[in-house]
Amino acid sequence: MGESSESGVDAGVAAAAQRARRSRRWSLLARRHPSAFLLAAQLLSLLLYPLMDQTQSGRLLFGAVALVVVPLAVWVVRSGPFVSLVAWLLALPAMALTVIGVLFEHEALLPLSAMLEAALYFYAAASLISYMLHDHEVTNDELFAAGATFTLLAWGFAYAYFVCQAWYPGSFTGIEPGRPRHWMELLFYSFTNLSATGLGDVLPVSSPARVLTMLEQFAGVGYIATVVSRLIGLTIVRARR
Template sequence: MPDRADRADRVGRASGARPSLFERARRQPSAILLLTQFLGVLIYPYLGESRTGTSAVSVFGLLVLALAVWSVETTSWTVWVSIGLGVPSVIFTICQVISEASVWRAWGSGFEAAFYFYAAGSLISYMLADRNITRDELFAVGATFTLLAWAFAHLYTVTQIIWPGSFVAAMNSGSPRTWMELLFLSFTTLSSTGLSDVVPVRPHARSFVMIEQVAGLAYVAMIVSWMVGLTVARARARAEHQESADELN
């Protein structure tokens, strides 16, 4: 499948028109998504546990996520899946601001986890479909990693609501874990750097953490093998082309 960002670049160069800011973002959706995820990581500590602030960041992140999914794969099926997962996520996130009931947070995090898992799968399909490694696909490698980290963090949020006391930490071990703590746990687990000071202690929590550990290892192995395979295939094609040229000469 040809890369749509590359096609847009070629058309823009051929026409001589200078791309607008929206067109530039449209050509690099994975870069915009990755930047948004990193900004979220930096902004969350300033928000603390403010429901309004964290909900606003979550809604903005969902909108950017929907844009990224739409940019890399636009079909009627993907549009309806994005709407079916994204709209309830936004609605339940807004309900969290209005009401403190944990049921809204559970439903909202559940839909957000599903949306992030779906988006990660879409980006993986987008990357593996091409025979050439493009600039946006390199950003997609990082963006997919952060999507998986967010997805599991939302899954952990649902887990501790359904099974209280699923996670403990060195500080305030008796209280529920904050969103930043669960996101930190997700990143450290997915990257296989260790469980840090947040530890799963109940059976369901440990099951999900083990699944994330396997997912992190599988993702890294898949991406490395994909990049190596394309690099070897390109080098082999160049060598065969050179041999054919030498034979003609």
């Protein structure tokens, strides 16, 4: 009886030690590759966005995604106290306005929340670009940061399009003209512009929408020509060494 109880205690201690090791492993991975977690969250949210329709449950899911992705974006840019402070000053009001607008159906608050989230994503993307440009050795985190920066820019412009559509109704048209474009349509339009694929059924109509579109096209080409090409060059140099 005593031996069985001791073996049970030993098994519990071993299980607790294994959980502690697993937790330390994930913590170390998060500290080394924070961009990987942000990139994974952004890509996983893509799988959830098709479930977000105009119903209350879909809007709640939209708010839940924002509550996860926005703090991750702040966490990635924690390169200094001032940088983190600015990021939190953008993130906290954005999350609060998103929750209030979704839960209490205050549609007027959502464009303001989208404007703050767009500013946060652009700020996070600029911070990651600065981080990649200041490093002369290509590590795995730089590669994750390159992917995360692309998604941050795509989300940032999608929120900018959302604000543009709210302020200038009829800024975008598509297969079903006369109605506002849904969030998934604007995000799809942002990805097609940033990647320069040109595939899409959303068209900018108003002048502000066209200006934003041109800015995103310029940002996409510039990002590939400067940041991504530099990472490729450093990778080739490291391989030759």
